[in-house]
Amino acid sequence: MTHNFSPPLDLAFVRQQFPSLAGDWIFFDNAGGSQILKPVVDRITAFLYESNVQLGASYALSQRATERVAAGAQAMATLVNAADPAEVVLGPSTSALLRMLAQCFRPTLQPGDEIVVTNADHEANISPWVELERAGMVVKFWRVNPTTLELDLADLEALLTSKTRLVAVTHTSNVLGSIQPVRAIADLVHSHGALLCVDGVAFAPHRRVDVQALDVDFYTFSLYKVYGPHMALLYGKKELLLTLPGYNHYFIDDRAIPYKFQPGDSSYELSYSLTAITDYFTALGQHHGQPGEADPIDQAFALIQQHEAALNERLLSFLHSRPRVRVIGRDAADPTQRVSTISFVVEGVSSDQIPPRLDSHNIAIRYGHFYALRLIEALGLLPQQGVVRVSMVHYNTLEECDRLIEQLENLL
Ligand SMILES: Cc1ncc(COP(=O)(O)O)c(C=O)c1O
Missing domain, CATH: 3.40.640.10 (Type I PLP-dependent aspartate aminotransferase-like (Major domain))
Incomplete structure (x- = not known):
């Protein structure tokens, strides 16, 4: 699937389908569970x-x-x-x-x-x-x-x-x-x-x-x-x-x-x-595409992939710029190689110390082994309480990512 789709994802269109996004939370724990579509x-x-x-x-x-x-x-x-x-x-x-x-x-x-x-x-x-x-x-x-x-x-x-x-x-x-x-x-x-x-x-x-x-x-x-x-x-x-x-x-x-x-x-x-x-993905593709083009669900996912590339790039380039941070996953932001679930550890800092520091900013991230305990053990990351995970999906914005980075700048 290519990701050189020309129009950017219309985030206003996306976000209005999710009533919970109208609140003041930044949901970055989506790999644990996403927000729900209103029509669902x-x-x-x-x-x-x-x-x-x-x-x-x-x-x-x-x-x-x-x-x-x-x-x-x-x-x-x-x-x-x-x-x-x-x-x-x-x-x-x-x-x-x-x-x-x-x-x-x-x-x-x-x-x-x-x-x-x-x-x-x-x-x-x-x-x-x-x-x-x-x-x-x-x-x-x-x-x-x-x-x-x-x-x-x-x-x-x-x-x-x-x-x-x-x-x-x-x-x-x-x-x-x-x-x-x-x-x-x-x-x-x-x-x-x-x-x-x-x-x-x-x-x-x-x-x-x-x-x-x-x-x-x-x-x-x-x-x-x-x-x-x-x-x-x-x-x-x-x-x-x-x-x-x-x-x-x-x-x-x-x-x-x-x-x-x-x-x-x-x-x-x-x-x-x-x-x-499926109605949502179809509507998302149709909203951006020309009638008669490719399957609208495929179009929707092409847009999602393109938007995730930007989210990956923003967060990964910040994390790579911090000398004490090690990304636990592929370094490249390339959305054909990875999704926008990004884990990291910080040298000298236990992972459980980081997410609670963001709680008062209503930024929802978490740490741990995420039930991939064998992986965390094999990587020797259990003593530092696993990884910190930021899991973004297509309804997350670059502005939200920047607000997270602003807070992480003080911590990492
Ligand atoms: C990769 C992966 N597989 C399986 C599961 C388990 O899914 P469920 O909660 O539906 O049992 C999860 C839940 O976090 C997961 O992340």
């Missing part, structure tokens, strides 16, 4: 007031509710370019969906089968796989190079064998912000006959996910970080979802996807509200 909230309310009945009955209101919930799944299929909405499983969180996936996998594995996980992932995409060791699986770690902070493809290749069944990897680390070459990883993993499960939580708020172009087998992310409600999605290739054992009652048909992976079903009102996320 409106649709939650609309569902509950207008169509709060059980799905699948013959009466008209039930059919209306069924259509609304189906529209949510269709919107998510459109967002990630899934071929079929049946490939989109909705659930309460990425952590819960990955635990479910690993449990469904379990009966298909033989003792001695191998699974590869990384030490750069959020624990959500590590523990559920590591716990399969108890069932006789061999778990191998693809480790980040502590000097370059990169996951090297050659290291993965050395771990793959004819017994590898699955590789679990992050698209973007929620600490490092680096974008992994998922398509190249998928090709390598598939050439060894294994499957690929990608955690896209730290990627999806920033760039368009295209599950077909990436050729991933499973891909998951949290919608409360993509301007939506507390919910998550798990994409799975149709033939895999059809053959995997389900996670639902014994009488639920094995071909009933995604329902066989949605015990108790997904929240109806939240599912319906997801339609407002």
Whole structure:
């Protein structure tokens, strides 16, 4: 995707969709959770007031509710370019969906089968796989190079064998912000006959996910970080979802996807509200583009990428100018290489000392390991309480970034 889109992102248009941005907070903890779009909230309310009945009955209101919930799944299929909405499983969180996936996998594995996980992932995409060791699986770690902070493809290749069944990897680390070459990883993993499960939580708020172009087998992310409600999605290739054992009652048909992976079903009102996320990206692209041009959602993400490049440049050039600061992630601001989640440590200063100093300025950032504990340990950063993380998204402005820099100037 290119980022030489000519018009700049219309931030007034963007920000008016998020009521919370009208207040006096600077939200720089977006990798923890983004602000929510007003139409998402409106649709939650609309569902509950207008169509709060059980799905699948013959009466008209039930059919209306069924259509609304189906529209949510269709919107998510459109967002990630899934071929079929049946490939989109909705659930309460990425952590819960990955635990479910690993449990469904379990009966298909033989003792001695191998699974590869990384030490750069959020624990959500590590523990559920590591716990399969108890069932006789061999778990191998693809480790980040502590000097370059990169996951090297050659290291993965050395771990793959004819017994590898699955590789679990992050698209973007929620600490490092680096974008992994998922398509190249998928090709390598598939050439060894294994499957690929990608955690896209730290990627999806920033760039368009295209599950077909990436050729991933499973891909998951949290919608409360993509301007939506507390919910998550798990994409799975149709033939895999059809053959995997389900996670639902014994009488639920094995071909009933995604329902066989949605015990108790997904929240109806939240599912319906997801339609407002794709509507937002579509409107954002259309607002800036010419009718008949590229897909408006792609245009929206091209604008987002371009705006993030400016945010990255502003903050990274400041951080690089401070001799005691070390950026924990790629140095380059290039938005094809990284998202605008920027972590750093300060020589001689424990990371827990910095965010509270910004609290009185209503600048919301945080420190810690962010559940990527293995990464923080591998980098030797636990004694200094992890990293300080500034996670910006497209609704953040350069002025907000400058206000942060002004405060950091006194501290770093
Ligand atoms: C990269 C990454 N993966 C997974 C998760 C877990 O997401 P959830 O809170 O939906 O379980 C997070 C949450 O911070 C994350 O940043």
